[in-house]
Amino acid sequence: MVVVSENEQLPVREARNGDAEAWNVLFKRYQLPLYSYVFELLHDEQLSLDVVQETFINAARHLPSLRDDEKFGSWLFGIAHQKCLQRWRKGRPEEVPIDAEGNDYADVGDDPAEWLIRQEQEAAFMNKLEQLAPAHRSTLLLHFIEDFSLEEIAAVTQTRIGTVKSRLHYAKKNLRELLEET
Amino acid sequence: MKTPREVLLGRHRSAEPELDQIREHIVDRIRGSDGADGFARKLWREMFWPVRHAWLGLGAAWMVVLALNLATGGDGAPGVNSPGPMAPDSVIALQRQEWLMAQSAKDDAAAPPPAKPIERRPRSEAPAEQRIV
Numbered sequence: 001m002v003v004v005s006e007n008e009q010l011p012v013r014e015a016r017n018g019d020a021e022a023w024n025v026l027f028k029r030y031q032l033p034l035y036s037y038v039f040e041l042l043h044d045e046q047l048s049l050d051v052v053q054e055t056f057i058n059a060a061r062h063l064p065s066l067r068d069d070e071k072f073g074s075w076l077f078g079i080a081h082q083k084c085l086q087r088w089r090k091g092r093p094e095e096v097p098i099d100a101e102g103n104d105y106a107d108v109g110d111d112p113a114e115w116l117i118r119q120e121q122e123a124a125f126m127n128k129l130e131q132l133a134p135a136h137r138s139t140l141l142l143h144f145i146e147d148f149s150l151e152e153i154a155a156v157t158q159t160r161i162g163t164v165k166s167r168l169h170y171a172k173k174n175l176r177e178l179l180e181e182t
Numbered sequence: 183m184k185t186p187r188e189v190l191l192g193r194h195r196s197a198e199p200e201l202d203q204i205r206e207h208i209v210d211r212i213r214g215s216d217g218a219d220g221f222a223r224k225l226w227r228e229m230f231w232p233v234r235h236a237w238l239g240l241g242a243a244w245m246v247v248l249a250l251n252l253a254t255g256g257d258g259a260p261g262v263n264s265p266g267p268m269a270p271d272s273v274i275a276l277q278r279q280e281w282l283m284a285q286s287a288k289d290d291a292a293a294p295p296p297a298k299p300i301e302r303r304p305r306s307e308a309p310a311e312q313r314i315v
Contacts, residue, residue: 020213024205031201036194045197053204060212116183125189144186
């Protein structure tokens with residue numbers, strides 16, 4: 001079986017040609033990050049597994065519509081994000097949806113690698129992450145999990161880059177404040 | 183110390199067996215689809231899709247040709263194969279040839295009908311004046 005490290009070239013081209021092994025490599029690379037992202041938005045194990053499954057099926061069906069192989073990751077997360085929105089709108093209409101607009105703020109935050117968390121802080125970190133507004137949480141998760149660029153996050157969430165900048169700024173600020181409280 | 187990514191992924195590692203099952207199931211379906219209608223898909227992927235722009239261009243060119251043909255009434259626009267105006271010498275030669283053809287047809291009409299074939303009879307049935315004694 002072909003094993004691909006995170007920075008290595010992904011076999012998207014082979015997958016386009018219907019190579020099942022290439023699909024296996026792609027799915028294996030993204031299954032856990034994708035599940036983590038979906039779960040942190042929906043907070044339901046079975047629902048999250050369903051969304052991951054539907055995302056993979058859609059990806060296998062619609063790969064020809066992807067123009068740039070380099071953007072496979074953000075494209076895949078974009079499919080999952082849309083499925084989360086659908087579930088969100090069905091199940092939790094009273095809450096603020098994850099695509100709600102935020103204020104523009106032209107500031108880009110730190111590198112995700114600079115956010116080092118001690119073992120005793122892990123539970124608090126996750127707890128505080130859940131307290132963030134859904135739109136901020138979604139943006140921060142994409143930044144933390146895949147280190148997507150602002151453009152990629154904007155493509156995944158189908159929002160403007162300015163909105164993504166704003167969300168990322170406020171999400172980090174709020175998370176830092178929440179962490180400092182503990 | 184861990185990065186947020188490590189914390190987030192570590193929190194969900196327990197879901198990996200289910201995720202592996204999902205992945206294997208979908209990959210099996212992709213493998214299976216290669217057998218049934220694989221030929222048509224392969225043909226599409228290898229013959230059409232890589233050169234789709236060329237196919238589209240060719241299709242567009244044919245559409246233009248068809249549109250032009252329809253616009254000119256479909257009776258063959260003046261082109262490479264259509265005859266141009268004839269030279270005066272050719273017209274005279276053609277007229278002379280037609281006149282000759284007409285003359286020969288007239289001569290054919292004026293000619294006497296073909297002679298009746300002679301019936302052969304026994305010599306004894308011949309008229310007496312012709313009979314040699």
